[in-house]
Amino acid sequence: MADRLLVIHTNDLHSRLEAVPHLATAIRSLREGMPDDRVLLVDCGDHMDRMRPETEGTMGRVNVALLNRLGVEAVVPGNNEGLTFLPEALAELYGRQARFRVLCCNLVCRKTGAPPPWMEPAVVVRKAGRSIALIGVTAAFSDFYEPLGWDALDPIDSVRSTVARLRANCDAVIVLSHLGFPLDRRLASEVDGVDVVLGSHTHHLLERPVRFGGAWIGAAGKFGEHVGWMLLTLGGENGGVELEDGGCVESNRYPPEPWVERELGVFREEARRALSGVAVELPAALPVRWDAESPLGNLAADALRRWTGADIGLVNAGQLLDGLPAGPVTFGDIHRVCPSPVNPCRMRIGGNDLLRALEESLLPEFYHMPVRGFGFRGDRLGVLCVSSNVRIEYDDAGSPYGKIRRVAVDGRPLEPERMYDVGTIDMFTFSVGYMSLARGEDKRFYLPEFLRDVLLAGLKEEKGMEECRISRWRKRESEMKEDDG
Incomplete structure (x- = not known):
């Protein structure tokens, strides 16, 4: 019997926090009528941007707090997280404050050759009675990551080896990608076993999911202007993953969520004091x-x-x-x-x-x-x-x-x-x-x-x-x- 899973995805907010009250309402509207175990909400990176005083003055705490309250279940760090925050700051944000999983299969600590305790290459979650593998991958700016104590590995090879390890025991494989659309197409076309690629980094907006190779690709633009979604059928006639529907909705068409505005007010005052x-x-x-x-x-x-x-x-x-x-x-x-x-x-x-x-x-x-x-x-x-x-x-x-x-x-x-x-x-x-x-x-x-x-x-x-x-x-x-x- 086939099961349905609603995947909701955001990306590249770049701390345009004024969009989050509307984005929160859009997410709530999308998930209405769907049980929690049939909804997956993820973010594909560059949620933080230290150009904004709220993020600079709280060192990213405002971003993590909002992701927590929105109910995001997994994120992949983008280059704006990985390259503008020291590993110690990321350990505080992701290791102590976050209530979501942090996924990246192609970043490891230079000293240990392994990811830090707060980050995993992938995770398998149970949704709609099925096992769903979530894999994170980020842009490999090796020359920039090395001075910060990271090794950035080849993203395609890293995803391929992670899929090979997990595919046999999963009903679906979803990649949270902060690589950009050209590499997303390569992932979909070259890596067997990937069902869905949720993209970001190049700020591309796909109004409808597109098919490359054996995978569907979705992406929601930039700055919280859109929220992406896919309604998937798991275990259908062909035993695989089928796209029933999908697209992007404009977040500013939804009224703002009052709780987000209240929370932003608190963090803005904290940032103002910190930078004064x-x-x-x-x-x-x-x-x-x-x-x-x-x-x-x-x-x-x-x-x-x-x-x-x-x-x-x-x-x-x-x-x-x-x-x-x-x-x-x-x-x-x-x-x-x-x-x-x-x-x-x-x-x-x-x-x-x-x-x-x-x-x-x-x-x-x-x-x-x-x-x-x-x-x-x-x-x-x-x-x-x-x-x-x-x-x-x-x-x-x-x-x-x-x-x-x-x-x-x-x-x-x-x-x-x-x-x-x-x-x-x-x-x-x-x-x-x-x-x-x-x-x-x-x-x-x-x-x-x-x-x-x-x-x-x-x-x-x-x-x-x-x-x-x-x-x-x-x-x-x-x-x-x-x-x-």
Whole structure:
């Protein structure tokens, strides 16, 4: 006899907590009329995002509390959990506070070669009188996980071996995937024995589940805007798993749940108090611009150079959302101005690639460019801010990629064929914005620090406060005007 199972799935909330009151009502509506043992509610990662003060100020406690109250039964950590929280913080959140299972088959501790006590590769649950295997898998950003003490294993191979271990004793296999749609399709097509893949990471919205290979794939977009669902038939005529119906519902079509709003109010006040401490006293205001160099942008570039011990410091002005006033500056102010969870990075970049990026920084199509993802939580890319040992002379009337007349590093001309150590941010290694910077070599990532930690260190240095007002970009009159003179 066939049994029915309703699977409800969320993903990539990114701490857009204002969506949760509506999302909670949508979930309650979806599960109405179904016994609890025939409903499975899961989250597929990136529920947390430290760009939001509620998550930053509570170190993720607000997210876990909401998942608990919603009745989520299992989650897979996304990169925003795994890469922006130390293992000790995750142990507190997932090991002590969570009332749900934390699943990931391709992350292990470097020291032990095994997952920590609070995380399992998979779990078998009883639903609708059947045994359902749930497997978690996350994006394997190995270069970033290693400094935090993790080994990120090949996701496809890890799922394949986990399925092989569990399949014979289960009626269905469901993968909670934080890999993104391209790898979800590979999972469905290449790994035998998977019935359902619940996706995330690339923020794809599948209004109806799609079939690849032997599995159905579902995904609910981003930011809590939708809730995904699948109604499955288990043990039908063919003895397998069949999709009876499925799709996504828009959460904002549902009224807010009052209990969520009350709980959010409590955590918002807790976060406000936690971030209200004074981080630094500034003798003068530090304005910022995204379309030209500015004191705060310059200070960030200098701070990156010192932090990484590089030849040059480099950062895009779009990372800084506002300036800072004179006087006391709180941790909340630092977070508000620099919310992106991007990490410092040092890499060797050729002089020609640096010059190309600097030329692009003078073009409106670059500094106006909207950027989404890759840790960036701003709006526009912004110009490149450089450290105080760099001087750039340019002719604004010059043609694109021909505006710069001279670049000097430590008083010596930039050498096109030389490799320079550059202290910058990890975002550029993903070919975002100034693409030539991604060709850098010998990359070293500094985790768990964020750019805002480096910025705060720079704000505390008297020398940095003085040097940030020194102009690094010098506009000179066009050669035509010089000739006319």
